[in-house]
Amino acid sequence: MVSAVFHSPRDAANEARPAASDKPKAPAAPAPVAKARQPVDWRGIVLKVLPPLVGIAALVGIWALLTIKSSTFPTPLATFKEAVVLFSDPFYSNGPNDQGLGWNILFSLQRVAVGFGLAALVGIPFGFMIGRFDFLSRMFSPLISLLRPVSPLAWLPIGLLVFKAANPAAIWTIFICSIWPMIINTAVGVQRVPADYLNVARVLNLSEWKVITKILFPAVLPYMLTGVRLSVGTAWLVIVAAEMLTGGVGIGFWVWDEWNNLNVTHILIAIFVIGIVGLLLEWALVSIAKRFTYDDV
Amino acid sequence: MTRNFIQVQNAEMVFNTKKGRFHALREINLNVAQGEFVTLIGHSGCGKSTLLNLIAGLTLPSSGALICDNREIAAPGPERAVVFQNHSLLPWLTCEENVHLAVERVFGATESKAQLKARSLAALDLVNMGHAATKRPHEISGGMKQRVGIARALAMEPKVLLMDEPFGALDALTRAHLQDELLKIVARTQSTVVMVTHDVDEAVLLSDRIVMMTNGPAATIGEILSIELERPRNRVELAEDTKYVHYRKEVLDFLYTRHGHVEKAA
Numbered sequence: 426m427v428s429a430v431f432h433s434p435r436d437a438a439n440e441a442r443p444a445a446s447d448k449p450k451a452p453a454a455p456a457p458v459a460k461a462r463q464p465v466d467w468r469g470i471v472l473k474v475l476p477p478l479v480g481i482a483a484l485v486g487i488w489a490l491l492t493i494k495s496s497t498f499p500t501p502l503a504t505f506k507e508a509v510v511l512f513s514d515p516f517y518s519n520g521p522n523d524q525g526l527g528w529n530i531l532f533s534l535q536r537v538a539v540g541f542g543l544a545a546l547v548g549i550p551f552g553f554m555i556g557r558f559d560f561l562s563r564m565f566s567p568l569i570s571l572l573r574p575v576s577p578l579a580w581l582p583i584g585l586l587v588f589k590a591a592n593p594a595a596i597w598t599i600f601i602c603s604i605w606p607m608i609i610n611t612a613v614g615v616q617r618v619p620a621d622y623l624n625v626a627r628v629l630n631l632s633e634w635k636v637i638t639k640i641l642f643p644a645v646l647p648y649m650l651t652g653v654r655l656s657v658g659t660a661w662l663v664i665v666a667a668e669m670l671t672g673g674v675g676i677g678f679w680v681w682d683e684w685n686n687l688n689v690t691h692i693l694i695a696i697f698v699i700g701i702v703g704l705l706l707e708w709a710l711v712s713i714a715k716r717f718t719y720d721d722v
Numbered sequence: 723m724t725r726n727f728i729q730v731q732n733a734e735m736v737f738n739t740k741k742g743r744f745h746a747l748r749e750i751n752l753n754v755a756q757g758e759f760v761t762l763i764g765h766s767g768c769g770k771s772t773l774l775n776l777i778a779g780l781t782l783p784s785s786g787a788l789i790c791d792n793r794e795i796a797a798p799g800p801e802r803a804v805v806f807q808n809h810s811l812l813p814w815l816t817c818e819e820n821v822h823l824a825v826e827r828v829f830g831a832t833e834s835k836a837q838l839k840a841r842s843l844a845a846l847d848l849v850n851m852g853h854a855a856t857k858r859p860h861e862i863s864g865g866m867k868q869r870v871g872i873a874r875a876l877a878m879e880p881k882v883l884l885m886d887e888p889f890g891a892l893d894a895l896t897r898a899h900l901q902d903e904l905l906k907i908v909a910r911t912q913s914t915v916v917m918v919t920h921d922v923d924e925a926v927l928l929s930d931r932i933v934m935m936t937n938g939p940a941a942t943i944g945e946i947l948s949i950e951l952e953r954p955r956n957r958v959e960l961a962e963d964t965k966y967v968h969y970r971k972e973v974l975d976f977l978y979t980r981h982g983h984v985e986k987a988a
Binding site for chain 1: 778797800802808812824878
């Protein structure tokens with residue numbers, strides 16, 4: 426979490442670079458096609474699949490060993506059985522305080538989407554302006570440096586005070602924590618548009634609109650998507666904590682509720698679910714980023 | 723044919739860097755006639771690219787004046803197309819779209835979309851890259867990218883073609899091939915060309931005149947050599963031509979004997 430929230434511009438650039446270097450590997454992609462004609466490479470497949478399986482097995486094994494004699498902490502088997510029950514009916518609804526796991530996740534995702542969407546609407550254009558105009562950059566960089574390291578939850582009381590309701594306050598917290606990576610990465614991207622491209626624009630005498638749509642935007646897009654990816658990751662981390670404090674339907678509040686019920690099995694399941702949803706969000710955004718990354722030719 | 727199509731009059735260039743003032747060019751006087759092929763040659767750091775950027779309008783001189791077609795050069799413009807050393811194609815556009823960007827700017831107001839597309843494709847055909855119209859820059863070789871860069875410049879039907887070491891990053895065989903093609907294209911389009919190079923053979927083969935620059939700082943034009951070789955020129959025949967060998971010797975003599983590159987002490 427810390428690394429994602431306190432992301433400095435230099436780190437952001439480094440983040441973007443591996444994404445850019447992904448593409449050159451693309452020509453190697455036809456290799457598996459060629460391989461298909463040859464005998465199946467069992468050794469390669471085993472070496473690829475085995476280590477992750479060993480890792481998971483080790484986790485479950487240690488967990489099982491430690492909980493063999495415990496009466497308070499559930500075993501892996503008990504957790505799995507309970508998970509099957511939970512997932513068999515994820516969308517039931519027995520009033521506001523007792524809803525299916527599916528609803529809880531969807532409500533959390535909705536808050537993240539709204540808060541994050543607003544942050545993108547504000548942060549990306551703002552980042553463009555900071556990157557393009559030196560005056561704005563110098564004007565806002567001390568403010569950003571000051572506010573960025575603040576834990577997002579510290580903003581929650583301000584949200585509660587201003588909006589006088591829990592739900593908008595949670596969204597406000599997501600907004601404030603996901604706006605920084607987008608501002609900073611977009612600004613860095615704009616500042617790093619290769620001078621050659623801008624010279625092309627000058628020599629061709631392109632209009633400001635063409636410069637933005639044909640040169641600046643595509644050149645900045647990979648940086649911007651890095652910012653978006655970091656933001657979504659942070660937002661998903663923060664929503665759980667925010668919901669614990671604000672209540673309502675949501676995965677974070679669900680965890681807190683189950684803690685009050687002393688239902689540790691459900692908490693463990695929630696941890697896995699939160700992890701998997703975060704993984705899926707990350708994966709989706711990485712695939713989008715790959716789609717829009719271009720080689721520096 | 724205008725004798726003084728491009729005029730550089732007493733141009734001085736001083737850069738204000740962090741380390742202080744750097745006097746790059748002094749007292750540059752040069753006239754280029756319409757349809758003439760002029761190369762600027764000199765050791766690295768002699769300010770030949772700076773002079774080209776001045777003609778392009780990418781930088782403005784500290785003092786002195788530059789005139790192109792009776793107008794002062796105050797900013798870059800489509801009548802002075804630039805071919806960059808590293809081609810500078812936009813990686814997210816196809817070859818055709820890269821060329822189209824230039825075509826659209828110059829002819830977009832007066833011509834239909836079909837005409838613009840025809841122009842882009844014609845420019846690609848001119849450099850034998852018609853087959854790669856839908857490819858993106860990373861899918862084609864370095865020499866091909868440079869050709870597309872030339873096509874983009876030619877598509878604007880510029881009055882002047884400015885080339886900054888256009889073949890510098892290419893291997894020797896590709897370079898020779900593109901030089902031959904450039905000769906053909908220039909013969910066909912009657913373009914005025916100002917080209918920066920550090921390759922003596924390239925300069926003699928392509929130029930009507932070679933502008934040899936002294937070493938910086940405060941570099942200036944040391945000597946101008948007129949190359950009176952018949953066109954079309956053939957590199958294989960020229961290799962044993964006494965006049966060609968003589969011109970080549972002249973340039974080498976200027977660069978290495980009279981103005982050898984002195985590494986700065988300390």
